[in-house]
Each structure stands twice: as structure tokens, then as C-alpha cells.
Amino acid sequence: MRMTNRLLFSVTVASAFATFHSAFAEPAKPKGLGDPGQLAALKIEPTVDGKPIVLRSRDARQQVYVTGSYSSGQLRDHTRKVQYTAEPAGVVNVDATGLVTPIKDGDATLKVTGNGLNVSTPVHVEGVLNQIPINFKNQVVPIFTKLGCNSGGCHGKASGQNGFKLSLLGFYPDEDHEFLVKENRGRRLFPSSPADSLLLLKATGRSPHGGGKRMDVDSYEFRLISRWIEQGMPYGSDKDAYVAGIKCLPEGRVMDRGADQQITVIATYSDGTTEDVTRMALFEANDTEMAEATNTGMIKTLDLAGEVAIMARYQGQVSTFRATVPLGADIAFVPASKNFIDDAVFGKLKVLGIPPSPLADDATFLRRVSIDVSGTLPTEEQVRAFLADTDPAKRDKLVDRLLDSPDYADYFANKWNLVLRNKNRAPDDSSATYGFYQWIWSNLYENKPYDQIVREVLTASGDSTTNPAVVWYREVDENNEQVEDAAQLFLGLRIQCARCHHHPFEKWSQNDYYGFSAFFTRVGKKNLFEPGMTKASRDKRVFHNDGVAAATNPRNGQSLKPTGLGSPALEIAPERDPRHFLADWMADKNNPFFAKSVVNRYWKHFFDRGIVEPEDDMRETNPPSNPELLNKLAAGFIDSGFNLKWLVKAITSSNTYQLSSLPNDYNLKDKQNFSRYYPKRLTAEVLYDGFHRVTNTTQNFGSLPPGTKAVQLPDASIGPYFLKVFGQPQGDTACECERSQEANLAQSLHLLNSSEVQDKIANASGRATTMANDKVRTHEEKVKEMYRWVYSRDPNADELKIALAHLAKHEAAPKIAYEDILWALINTKEFLFNH
Structure with missing residues (x-):
């Protein structure tokens, strides 16, 4: 009976809280880009004025996209809305999607017609009859990747599938060639009748295949693989060019919600030649609620406004197309900018046409910032005093008081303690564990520069009684853990995949991984057996073990010198500790990762979403939602001397942070542009x-x-x-995702x-x-x-x-x-x- 009465009362009370947790109506749907005006011109792309599209072999293809220019200045995609013809007939074929393929050597004119407008471009074809050996790595492997044959869920997994194994995403084509041509005496390939090869029988569904039908017998992929088998399954030469990079064209567009845009992907080879690889590339949106991509490179935006990146991946290379999708609402009011954060956020909201919520009231701000900065609820006396205070600067002064309080150090020490994996695993751990926690707390309370804190962790030597930071090496004991935790925690990079193979979504190779690993290869450890310690004690003395720092790539046996990610290898004398060189590289003001990683991590703390999300997965294919904001925040942090309290003050004193969490008619669905404060569960x-x-x-x-x-x-x-x-995490990983807020x-x-x-x-x-x-x-x-x-x-x-x-x-x-x-x-x- 008591619980029933409480529940009835609770429901009555909850009904009074409509301002916080009542259901909001569907947001209004404003004009987006608005009326484009009259279609003024069409343009075939990617082309250079006066120069023809060149197809240099029977296997060459060119995906064109057609851009319409309107009287309003808007650009819109017309690739699937126009008609294509080629004259004279018989030189090239062009389908309704804008894909141009060769028929015979010669010259032709590609003509495009739509909405009463005409545009054309020359096309030149050569080499159709040339019997050029098919390159296994450059031409066959991409087919396996495109069709999903070498994915982690199919033949690309470590054990293969049904007796047939391929390297994951084709990162090791020499092994794939061996599997296909020589394994099981080459039974998968039939050179005397290529079309009847087991490989093609299964892929076309003419023979039972667990993966189902993957291609048609009249497809480009079938014809190319058949010719490769007919040619004797050549691998290619070491002198053959390789893919050095890819690029999406266009690189970005302003698009309406529900709009289309064809992407063309151009590969550049090591010899400087280029090739259209659109139909062999893989496409993926970083936010599937905002856009989707077809396997032909056609992008379609959905109903959310903001910015979305489409990743194109081909042969271990990645590139992105960025779509800016305005909501287009009229913005009658934007709070005044208090600092560079507001300039970047409010400027972006104006471009997108997303009106921000108004500023939060004093009571809401007091509770919000007290929790976010100090991890505490304000006392009743503090509430009364703050609400009665008429000082216009009282919010900034409140932040200063919170930053000067021990509560600030308590809260952020709790945060860092967990991702630094400080915990008791054995009875003798307590003293060292508590010492490391106190070290973290003191550094935060005293506001030691962040780069110095990181340096002292990475270069820690001695034992926990004299240098508490060595406890990090107690928990992060193995070389691979040190590499991966350091990259994820201090650089915002998840490079774990590159330990075994090329990173599928980023540029990092195994050489990159093991070059970075070399910084930690001279870390020595010695067990301590002090009086009172048991033999089970995990406390160790950490030291630099003199010698040449190097790591071996287990795939190719290559010895690699210490190398910052994306940087040249370093020559380090045997008596020098390479970890100090790593700390130097990280703290360099030109380091592209270090400052951005921590400011993004702190932004996520306050807004429940990083400028890059997830906060420790910063990569080219997962770009920031507001690049200007991230760059300015990182630059300001560096200029402050890596001052963490400066960072907290800059964020919390901005009007962006002080916006109400209550959505208006237009920003309820906004999850990336910080047009309001995003409510989050208390930890x-x-x-x-x-x-x-x-x-x-x-x-x-x-x-x-x-x-x-x-x-x-x-x-x-x-x-x-x-x-x-x-949802309290146990400090088992360097990822804040271990904390469950669900x-x-x-x-x-x-x-x-x-x-x-x-x-x-x-x-x-x-x-x-x-x-x-x-x-x-x-x-x-x-x-x-x-x-x-x-x-x-x-x-x-x-x-x-x-x-x-x-x-x-x-x-x-x-x-x-x-x-x-x-x-x-x-x-x-x-x-x-x-x-």
C-alpha cells in the first residue's frame, strides 16, 4: 500500500515537470535551400574544359556526374535526370547512370540533354585491342572487396570460410594469389575453360554457394576475372604501379534534404597515372541517419540537417565526400558571442539555418556547471545565493570558484583514473594504486600543463614509491597495450586494427603500427621484492633498457625505427630513451592529433557528443562536425600552454554551453551542431x-x-x-565507452x-x-x-x-x-x- 501511494504521488509530481520531459511535437520543416530558381546550365564532370575523357584500355570506365547551375547560385545533381547519347555510335557506350565504357578505339562526343539544355564533351578511346596482362592486385582483388568476398564475415575472416581463405579486404594480395592459384592444386581455377572455374561457378550462383550469387555472367567483373584466368592468372610485376591515393569528386556539396549526388572516385597511381575506380570503391556514410550511399556512388541525403561525410574506400586508400545539408529556417535571434567557440558554433548554425535555443536560466546553469565541472550538486545555500546575486559576471565567477575547488580535481581525477586503467587486481596493489590516483589528483588540482602530465606518464621510470606514474606500465603491461592505449588516449586514434592488417577505415598500415610500437620496445621492467611484499606483487621497477629501439613487422619481417604516426622515422642513440622523443613529438604544436584529441575529449564531457564522435576515433573518414571549432579550440589550448583549466573555462563560459536544453521548433533532431545543450544522465x-x-x-x-x-x-x-x-566502468580499457550511460x-x-x-x-x-x-x-x-x-x-x-x-x-x-x-x-x- 505504501509503494502504491508513492507511485501515484510520483506520477502526479512527474506530470508537473512538462518543461523538462514532456514529449515535443515534431519539428517544423522549413525551406531547406529554398527555391533554386531557373536552371541556367548543365556541366559534365569531372572534365577539364576542352580536354576529352580518355579511356585507355578495354577495362577502363568513367563515371560522369552532371551538375545543374541555377539562377539562385545553387548547384544540384542531374546525373540521373538527363539523357545521354554518344556520337558516332559504336565508339563508347553510356548508360542511364552516366557510366561511360569503351567499345572500340576512336573519338566520340558525349552529349547530355535535360530541361531543354544541351552540353557535350569529347571522349577518346585507345588500347581496346591491346592484350595487356591483368594485374591481380590492382584489378582482381578490388572485385573481391567490392563483392564482399574478403570481408570479415566471409572468406576474409582469420579462419576463412568453408575451406577458402582470403586476406581481410585484400590487404595481402600475394597471399590471396597463393590461395587461389596453388592451394588445393588450383582446383578453384580452370584455365582451359575460365567460365567453368569453381570460383566463377559459385560467384554466379551456378554452383551452391553459402554467400549466394555475387555477380552475373554478363557483368564487367565476370568478364575481367575470366580473362585473367585465360591469361594464366598473372600476379603482376614488382615494377607495376600501385594505388597511391584516391579522391572523391566533387569533394563536397551543399545539398537539400532528400537530394541526390553522384560521386566519382579517381585513383592516382605511383607512376602519376589516374583511373576512375568509382564502381570498384566501397561507400559508407558516417551518419546513416543523415545519408545513405549506393554501391554505384550515388549519395542520398535523408531528413536530418547538418553535415555528413561519405567514406570511399579502395585498395587500402580512403577519401571522403562532405555534404552540408541546411535546415533553412529563418533565424530571428542568436545569443551574443562571448568567445571564439560561439563564433564557430553560431556561425555554423546560421549557415545551416538551425535556430539555437535561448540561454538557460540561472538555476539551470548553476546545477549544470556544478555537475559538469565539479561532479557535485550545489547546496541549497549556494542555490539561494546564486539566484539572488545580481552581478552580471556571476556565471564566469562561479566557473572560477569551481575550478579552484578540490571538487574539480576529484571529478576529473575520477575520469582520468579510469581511462589510465588504475585499479587493484591483487592485495599488494593498493598502495601503488592510491599513490597513482593521488598523483593524478594533485596534477589536476595544481593545473600542471597537460603535455607535461602525458610526458610523465609515457616516460615514467623507477617504482611506484618514487614515481607513481609508473603504475600505468603495471596495468598497460604489454607492448601492444602501450601502443594502442597511448594512441587512443593521447592522440584520439584507434590503431588496434593495424596490428594485424591495414586499418580498414584509415591510412594506417602495419608498418605505421610497428613504427609507433618501436618507441616502447626499450621499456624494461624488474620485479620488486621489498620487505613486506609477497611474491605475487605486481609492482615493478620501470627503466630504459639501453639498445637500439626498433620493432619488427611480423608480416614482412621489416625492422622499423621509432616513428610518430604520419611522421618520418627517427634516429635515436641506443643510450637515449625513445619515450622522451615520443613525448616531444606529441607536444609539438604542429602535431595534428595531440591537442585536438584532448579538446575533443573534454568537449564530449560537457556536451555528451564530441566534435568528432566517438571522441577517440579521429580519422579522415570520420571528420569533425565543425572543423573551425575543433581547430580554434586546439589552437587556443596550445597557446594557453596546454592549460586544462583554460580549456574548461573557455567551454563553460561560452554561450554555446549556456544554451537551454529545451528544443525549439527546429532543433529537436539536431545531434551534432550544438544548437542546444544535450541532456545527459548523471554518471x-x-x-x-x-x-x-x-x-x-x-x-x-x-x-x-x-x-x-x-x-x-x-x-x-x-x-x-x-x-x-x-554503469560505473572498471577501468579495463582506455576507452570511455566502457562507462554505460544507458x-x-x-x-x-x-x-x-x-x-x-x-x-x-x-x-x-x-x-x-x-x-x-x-x-x-x-x-x-x-x-x-x-x-x-x-x-x-x-x-x-x-x-x-x-x-x-x-x-x-x-x-x-x-x-x-x-x-x-x-x-x-x-x-x-x-x-x-x-x-
Whole structure:
């Protein structure tokens, strides 16, 4: 009966919170790019005025796209809206998608007609009759990749599929050639009758194939592979050109929602020649809610506004096409810019036509920034003081006070402690673990420059009693862990894939991986057996082991010198510790990753979404949603001397950060342009501390001092079930994705009905009991105080009316009534979220 009454009261209270968690209507659909005006001209691309399209062999193809220029200045794709002809007939063929293929040597004119306009370009064909050996690496392997044969879910997985193995995505063509031509005595290929080869019988569905039909017998792919088999399955020569890079054309476009754009992909070879590889490239959108791509390179935007990148991948090379998709709403008001952050964000919103939400009120800002900077809810006294303060600069001054407080160091030490993987795994770990945590905390509190903190971690030597930072090497024990954690944590790069093969979505090769690995190859470790230690102790002395730093690529046996990612190899004397050279390379102001990685990580902390998302997966094919913002933030951070407090102050003092979380008619679906503050669930530790603050209770954490907060825990293994059920990570990886912020049933049940929550709400010295026993103040005064503790604001008229009515209904049991109110407030989104 008690729980039923509480639930009924909770529903009544929740109905009063419409400003935070009522359903919003579908956003308005404004004009987008608007009326383009009259179509003024058509242009065939990619072409150079006066120069012909050249097809140099029977296998050459050219994907054209047709651009329409309008009187408004807009450019729109007409590739699938025009008619194509080629004259004279018989030289080239052009289909309805704009794909031009050769028939015989000669010259022709490609003509395009549409909307009463005509445009043409010359085409030259040569070499159709030349019997040029097909290059396995450059021509056959891309077919396997395009058709998915060498994907991780098919023959490209480590064990192969049904007895047939290919290298993942064709990164090792020499092995693929061996598998096809020699394995099982070459049974998959039949040179005397290529069309009847097992490889082609299965791919065309003429023989049972677990992967189904992958090509037609009259397709380009079938004909090319048949000719390759007929030629004797040549591999090619070491002197043959290789793909050095690819490029998407156009590189970007401003597009309407629901619009199309054909992409052409041009490969440049090591000898300087170029080739259209559009139909062999793979395409993928970095945001599938914004755009989709077909296997022919046709891009279609969907219903969301913003920017989306389409990745094109071919032969280990990647390139991106960027579409800017405006919403096109009229923007009547934009808050004033307080700093460069606002300039970049509000400038982008104007281009996209997405009106920002208004600024948040003082109560909302106080709660938001207190949680985001210090991990604490403001006290009731702080709420009253801040709301009564008339100083125009009070928000900036509040941020300064928070940054100067130990709470700031508590909160961010908790964050860094987990991704640096500091934890107890054995009984003897505690001293070193606590020492490393305190080292992190002190550096943050004292505002040591970030580059110096990273340097001291990477170059740590000695043992934990003299240099706590060596604990990182205790947890990140293996060379590959050091490489991958350092790249992900300090550079925002996930290079794990390149340990075994070329990275499928980035330029990093195995040579890049092992060149970076060489920085850590001279790290030596020696077990410590000090008095009182057990032989199971994991504490070690870390030192530089003199010798030439180098790592071996296990694929080709090549010895690689220490090499920063994307940088030249270094010559390092044997007596010099290469880790110091790594730290130098990272902290260089021209390093393209280091500063951007940490400012993006901190931006994600405050906005629940990185400028690059995920925050530690920065790559060419996952570009920033606002490049100007990321570049300026990184440049400012470098100019500040890698000052983390400067970074926090710059973000939180911007009007971008201070926008309301409530959407307007146009920005409800905006998830990448920061047109409002994005609400996010409180982390497990902040929620647990907040729960104790509003109930006026405490929690003991074993041997830790009384009053220790959850955000101060030096080790994630300490703490009650509450922290685990609300997603506290265990510090097992360098990825912040280990923290789960997803809601689940176990969380709801724990807040609703766990004995821990119930007991602390009903605690004899807790807030509900204190208020019930307070006979001096009125119920109205006490309800307002409770709201200030829980929400950092006063209740509105409806909320106050509901609470007072409940107290009047239970006048004989005021303690129970106040417990009900407190319980109901805690179980709302307004408490559980930072907004």
C-alpha cells in the first residue's frame, strides 16, 4: 500500500515537470535551400574544359556526374535526370547512370540533354585491342572487396570460410594469389575453360554457394576475372604501379534534404597515372541517419540537417565526400558571442539555418556547471545565493570558484583514473594504486600543463614509491597495450586494427603500427621484492633498457625505427630513451592529433557528443562536425600552454554551453551542431553522491576516510552495487565507452524499491526526518528548500500545490509524507539527468 501511494504521488509530481520531459511535437520543416530558381546550365564532370575523357584500355570506365547551375547560385545533381547519347555510335557506350565504357578505339562526343539544355564533351578511346596482362592486385582483388568476398564475415575472416581463405579486404594480395592459384592444386581455377572455374561457378550462383550469387555472367567483373584466368592468372610485376591515393569528386556539396549526388572516385597511381575506380570503391556514410550511399556512388541525403561525410574506400586508400545539408529556417535571434567557440558554433548554425535555443536560466546553469565541472550538486545555500546575486559576471565567477575547488580535481581525477586503467587486481596493489590516483589528483588540482602530465606518464621510470606514474606500465603491461592505449588516449586514434592488417577505415598500415610500437620496445621492467611484499606483487621497477629501439613487422619481417604516426622515422642513440622523443613529438604544436584529441575529449564531457564522435576515433573518414571549432579550440589550448583549466573555462563560459536544453521548433533532431545543450544522465558516481547530498546521508567505503565521496574512489572495485548497476566502468580499457550511460530496468527497480534507497530516504537523521521534525518553518518553506536541494530551483505553483496537498493528506504522518516527496523527486528525469 505504501509503494502504491508513492507511485501515484510520483506520477502526479512527474506530470508537473512538462518543461523538462514532456514529449515535443515534431519539428517544423522549413525551406531547406529554398527555391533554386531557373536552371541556367548543365556541366559534365569531372572534365577539364576542352580536354576529352580518355579511356585507355578495354577495362577502363568513367563515371560522369552532371551538375545543374541555377539562377539562385545553387548547384544540384542531374546525373540521373538527363539523357545521354554518344556520337558516332559504336565508339563508347553510356548508360542511364552516366557510366561511360569503351567499345572500340576512336573519338566520340558525349552529349547530355535535360530541361531543354544541351552540353557535350569529347571522349577518346585507345588500347581496346591491346592484350595487356591483368594485374591481380590492382584489378582482381578490388572485385573481391567490392563483392564482399574478403570481408570479415566471409572468406576474409582469420579462419576463412568453408575451406577458402582470403586476406581481410585484400590487404595481402600475394597471399590471396597463393590461395587461389596453388592451394588445393588450383582446383578453384580452370584455365582451359575460365567460365567453368569453381570460383566463377559459385560467384554466379551456378554452383551452391553459402554467400549466394555475387555477380552475373554478363557483368564487367565476370568478364575481367575470366580473362585473367585465360591469361594464366598473372600476379603482376614488382615494377607495376600501385594505388597511391584516391579522391572523391566533387569533394563536397551543399545539398537539400532528400537530394541526390553522384560521386566519382579517381585513383592516382605511383607512376602519376589516374583511373576512375568509382564502381570498384566501397561507400559508407558516417551518419546513416543523415545519408545513405549506393554501391554505384550515388549519395542520398535523408531528413536530418547538418553535415555528413561519405567514406570511399579502395585498395587500402580512403577519401571522403562532405555534404552540408541546411535546415533553412529563418533565424530571428542568436545569443551574443562571448568567445571564439560561439563564433564557430553560431556561425555554423546560421549557415545551416538551425535556430539555437535561448540561454538557460540561472538555476539551470548553476546545477549544470556544478555537475559538469565539479561532479557535485550545489547546496541549497549556494542555490539561494546564486539566484539572488545580481552581478552580471556571476556565471564566469562561479566557473572560477569551481575550478579552484578540490571538487574539480576529484571529478576529473575520477575520469582520468579510469581511462589510465588504475585499479587493484591483487592485495599488494593498493598502495601503488592510491599513490597513482593521488598523483593524478594533485596534477589536476595544481593545473600542471597537460603535455607535461602525458610526458610523465609515457616516460615514467623507477617504482611506484618514487614515481607513481609508473603504475600505468603495471596495468598497460604489454607492448601492444602501450601502443594502442597511448594512441587512443593521447592522440584520439584507434590503431588496434593495424596490428594485424591495414586499418580498414584509415591510412594506417602495419608498418605505421610497428613504427609507433618501436618507441616502447626499450621499456624494461624488474620485479620488486621489498620487505613486506609477497611474491605475487605486481609492482615493478620501470627503466630504459639501453639498445637500439626498433620493432619488427611480423608480416614482412621489416625492422622499423621509432616513428610518430604520419611522421618520418627517427634516429635515436641506443643510450637515449625513445619515450622522451615520443613525448616531444606529441607536444609539438604542429602535431595534428595531440591537442585536438584532448579538446575533443573534454568537449564530449560537457556536451555528451564530441566534435568528432566517438571522441577517440579521429580519422579522415570520420571528420569533425565543425572543423573551425575543433581547430580554434586546439589552437587556443596550445597557446594557453596546454592549460586544462583554460580549456574548461573557455567551454563553460561560452554561450554555446549556456544554451537551454529545451528544443525549439527546429532543433529537436539536431545531434551534432550544438544548437542546444544535450541532456545527459548523471554518471554513477555523481548520481550516488547527489543522492546522499539530497537525502543528507553518508556512505562508508571500507577503510577509506569517513566522508569519502564516490567520485573520490581511487579504485573502481570499491563501492556498492548502486555504482555497478548505474554503469560505473572498471577501468579495463582506455576507452570511455566502457562507462554505460544507458538506462535499464535494474536501475529503475533499484531507485524505486531497493532497501538502500528506502533506508536512506527514511534515515533517522536524514533530510525527510529533519523536515518532518521542524515545527518552526511552514510546509511551503520546507518544500521549497527540498526542491532547491534536489533540482537547484524553487518549485513552480503546480508543483508546490501538489506537494502541499500530499502533506495535508498525511498530516498525521509528516515523516512519511516528506519521504514520499523526496522519493518522488529522486525518481524523476530532472534529477537523474544533467540538463
